[in-house]
Amino acid sequence: MKKIYIGGLVVSGKGLMKQLLDGHPRLCIMPFQGFILKWLAGYDFSKLEKNSKFSNPYRGSYYKNLPFFTFRDKNRAYRISFDEFIRNIHYCYDLYSAYRSKQLWGVAAAGVDVSVDFIFDFFAYEEEWFERLFVKRAEVSIEEFLNIMYSCFVNNWKNSHVKKGSEYSIVTPLQNGINPIRWLLDNTKDAKILLMDRDCVGFSFALAKKKSLHLNKPLDSQLYNLSFVNVLKEYRDFIHSPDVKNDRRVLIVGFEKLVLDTYNTMCGIADFLGLGFEEILTKATLNGVLLESADKMFTGVIQEDPVNVLSSDTIDFLRYIYGVPASGRTKMKIFFYWIKVFSLKVVYNAGRLWQRCVKLMEIIMKGLIK
Numbered sequence: 622m623k624k625i626y627i628g629g630l631v632v633s634g635k636g637l638m639k640q641l642l643d644g645h646p647r648l649c650i651m652p653f654q655g656f657i658l659k660w661l662a663g664y665d666f667s668k669l670e671k672n673s674k675f676s677n678p679y680r681g682s683y684y685k686n687l688p689f690f691t692f693r694d695k696n697r698a699y700r701i702s703f704d705e706f707i708r709n710i711h712y713c714y715d716l717y718s719a720y721r722s723k724q725l726w727g728v729a730a731a732g733v734d735v736s737v738d739f740i741f742d743f744f745a746y747e748e749e750w751f752e753r754l755f756v757k758r759a760e761v762s763i764e765e766f767l768n769i770m771y772s773c774f775v776n777n778w779k780n781s782h783v784k785k786g787s788e789y790s791i792v793t794p795l796q797n798g799i800n801p802i803r804w805l806l807d808n809t810k811d812a813k814i815l816l817m818d819r820d821c822v823g824f825s826f827a828l829a830k831k832k833s834l835h836l837n838k839p840l841d842s843q844l845y846n847l848s849f850v851n852v853l854k855e856y857r858d859f860i861h862s863p864d865v866k867n868d869r870r871v872l873i874v875g876f877e878k879l880v881l882d883t884y885n886t887m888c889g890i891a892d893f894l895g896l897g898f899e900e901i902l903t904k905a906t907l908n909g910v911l912l913e914s915a916d917k918m919f920t921g922v923i924q925e926d927p928v929n930v931l932s933s934d935t936i937d938f939l940r941y942i943y944g945v946p947a948s949g950r951t952k953m954k955i956f957f958y959w960i961k962v963f964s965l966k967v968v969y970n971a972g973r974l975w976q977r978c979v980k981l982m983e984i985i986m987k988g989l990i991k
Contacts, residue, residue, distance in 0.1 A: 622768045623790035624809070625894060628802040629817030630856055632827040634876035636727065637905065637919060638815060639794050641879075641887060644901035644909055648792050649775055649783040652725050652739070652908070653715040655796035657770045660710050661763075662796075662804040688755035693762045694808075703755055717743060727907050737910045738780060746777040763808050782909030790894070799859050812870060813894055816860045819876040821943040822936050824853050826927035844935075850942055883920040 625648070629635045635654075643650045655662075690706075692699045701710070719725055725739040750773045753759060754766075761769065771791045775781065783789050795801040805812060819827075829843035843849075865871055872893045879886045883903045891898040905912045905919040913919055927936060 622771060623895075624767065624771070624812045625790055625792045626795055626802075626805055626812060626814045627792065627817065628795045628805075628814055629797070630819075630824070630852065631797050632824060632831060633817040633819045634874070634879060635794050635817055637876075637879065638817060638874065639792065640727065640905035640907060640912065640919065641883070641902055642792055642890075644782075644904060644906035644911075645896060645899060646783070647787070647789050647896055649781060649789050650908075651771075651774070651791065651793040652719065652727075654794045655801065656716075656774070656793055657711065657767065658793065658801060658804075659796055662801040688751070688758075690754040690758055691760040692766065693760060698760070703751075706754075716741075725908060727912075735907060735912055737907045739908070740779040742777040742779060746773055749773040749776065764810070780908070790896075799856060802859075802865075806865070806868065806870070809870075814871050815890065816865075816871060816873045817876060818857065818860060818873050821853060821857075821945070822927050822931075822939045823877065823923070823925070825849055825939050825943075826931065827925045830925060844939075845942070847942075854943065877923065880920050880923050 625642075627635050627638050627642075639650055642648050688703045689700050692701055719739050720741045720743040723739055724736045726734060726736045750770060753769050753773070754761070759769075775783065775789075775791075776785070795805075802814065802816065805814060825844060828849055829840055829846065832838070832843045832846075833840045859865060860871075860873055866873065872890065874886065874890065887902040888898050891902060903920065931939075
């Protein structure tokens with residue numbers, strides 16, 4: 622079973638990439654981010670061995686009679702009991718929630734929530750992997766374990782657009798950040814990994830807009846958040862490092878190019894993945910259901926384009942703090958812009974402090990009146 626992964630940061634374009642790949646008849650898209658890899662990618666098996674219930678001197682014989690399977694990881698074998706597997710590796714809250722609601726939800730690039738029917742036999746899925754792993758007391762490598770879990774999922778996804786018995790590849794969107802990508806590079810051999818990249822200004826603007834709406838704060842208070850800068854710098858340094866960039870398993874995909882030149886970009890991706898290009902790869906779908914319409918397009922124009930909202934001074938300033946070289950005149954403009962931003966921050970924080978002082982005085986006055 623061939624496996625494809627989509628890595629990146631939040632608002633880097635992972636969702637769009639997943640929706641563009643979704644309609645291809647030879648691709649089965651995992652609808653949940655980080656399916657089965659969410660905990661596996663960061664799990665310390667040596668810690669599991671140290672704290673294993675099988676080594677308990679008092680109840681070890683009792684635990685040895687419980688269902689288990691053996692995990693081979695880097696020439697070591699770890700025995701995993703059923704309760705350790707459920708608590709530490711098999712995170713299925715998203716899957717169970719979708720099974721109960723019978724809906725798959727996604728966030729459209731146009732900024733609206735979309736959903737399609739999801740018919741899944743959850744209990745048959747659990748019985749199948751329990752039989753293949755625990756009843757048979759299997760001894761599996763990481764690749765073999767993933768093959769079992771993915772095949773159990775696809776076998777019980779009743780309304781998947783992928784035909785049962787046909788040759789297909791599994792596509793899994795990873796959780797955000799560097800760690801799951803690094804884990805895949807260290808632990809898989811033949812997987813293909815698409816790494817999403819985005820212009821620093823577009824990333825800052827899209828993330829600041831998302832955070833400001835969520836936290837009910839002004840856009841400027843989030844636009845210059847240095848934590849965003851550090852995260853994106855670290856991520857871009859990682860994916861553009863020679864070890865990652867030159868890895869035959871990795872393809873770096875620019876978000877802007879994907880949106881504005883979708884046809885040529887998807888042709889290159891189809892060639893990298895060893896797929897025949899089909900026109901459906903240029904259209905966003907969810908489990909084969911077309912999401913685009915005349916008034917809701919996912920490609921052709923960037924929905925959250927900072928050029929249409931931010932001033933040129935703001936864009937120059939953002940590029941500067943991300944380390945993009947600037948001319949002498951731009952540096953002078955940036956110096957004055959630093960002062961402007963600092964004053965905005967001071968005014969914003971002073972206003973918040975005053976609001977808290979007023980609330981505190983109201984509480985004190987109510988206490989004195991009582």
